[in-house]
Amino acid sequence: xxxxxxxxxxxxxxxxxxxxxxxxxxxxxxxxxxxxxxxxxxxxxxxxxxxxxxxxxxxxxxxxxxxxxxxxxxx
Numbered sequence: 001x002x003x004x005x006x007x008x009x010x011x012x013x014x015x016x017x018x019x020x021x022x023x024x025x026x027x028x029x030x031x032x033x034x035x036x037x038x039x040x041x042x043x044x045x046x047x048x049x050x051x052x053x054x055x056x057x058x059x060x061x062x063x064x065x066x067x068x069x070x071x072x073x074x075x
Contacts, residue, residue, distance in 0.1 A: 012032075016025040 014027040
């Protein structure tokens with residue numbers, strides 16, 4: 001399954017400019033910044049999921065992995 005999500009953020013953005021009007025930096029509300037970071041993290045997760053699924057490797061349930069890991073550490 002492939003997920004597609006676009007980043008839509010409506011922000012009140014301010015720019016820091018030099019003497020010639022060239023934009024050097026962006027100032028935005030922390031709430032908008034955090035939302036942007038959250039969206040980017042989710043996109044990163046989706047890309048990683050797609051890469052792992054494309055490998056077509058055998059997988060095991062997470063509970064089995066935890067059980068095997070615990071057995072190893074108890075030995």
